[in-house]
Amino acid sequence: MLGPPGVGKGTQGRRLAAEYGVALISTGEILREAVAHGTPLGLEARRQMEAGRLVDDTVMIGLVRERTAEQDARGGFVLDGFPRTVPQAEALDAMLAERGWGIDAVLHLEVSEDALVRRLQGRRECPVCKRAYNADGAPAADGRHCDDHPTTELQTRPDDREEAVRQRFAEYRAKTEPLVDYYRMTGRLRPVPGLGTVDGVFAALRREAARGLQAPRTA
């Protein structure tokens, strides 16, 4: 899943992984867990994340190399939030090729920055299952608690502060947007409009994912 902050990678990645019965690997979520537990990775990543900056490529590549080798990822996976730089994309292709694997489709969700800044202001997350809600378009049933954990209050993410959001978009434009061309040139890019209902976007993603699974790999 490729796309700017708040475009719906987590929301849709979770559904796609369930649909295909594969693992969801969200690098943002792995890092937030590490921060919450105060692990060495978390201590290293925390300052970068809260400022809206990317974590070092070497750290991220090592993390994904280990996570994709775990048992639950052997039958395939949806990657949310990785790769985010050209060196990460090159490392991913190389590490998958070593295992005889490849990327079937890069689902590129597109929404304007203005709409996403508004979305991120309204995001509330369940601290237990990490499901994201939004007052505007993806609300929780009672507006305050997770639908699946009815006693758990939804929370705001520290990097959804206005200053951090601006920095995340700057990082996206400078370092992640070049990946659109990287994947377009190898025939793997599947653009999908990300505005509309969560169900509507999911239906479009499923269509594109199915096309990706049928297309011959060119890299």
Ligand code: AP5
């Ligand atoms: P990460 O967690 O990946 O953050 P992000 O890319 O900024 O994306 P978000 O999680 O904010 O948004 P999303 O696209 O998942 O949207 P969501 O589904 O939540 O990474 C966080 C940080 O970790 C990075 O800034 C960086 O520091 C570090 N990091 C992670 N990976 C890294 C890497 N590879 N390299 C280096 N550093 C890395 O939806 C957003 C909101 O919209 C929610 O409220 C949701 O309910 C709502 N919503 C979703 N779809 C719809 C819809 N169709 N209509 C209305 N509302 C909707």
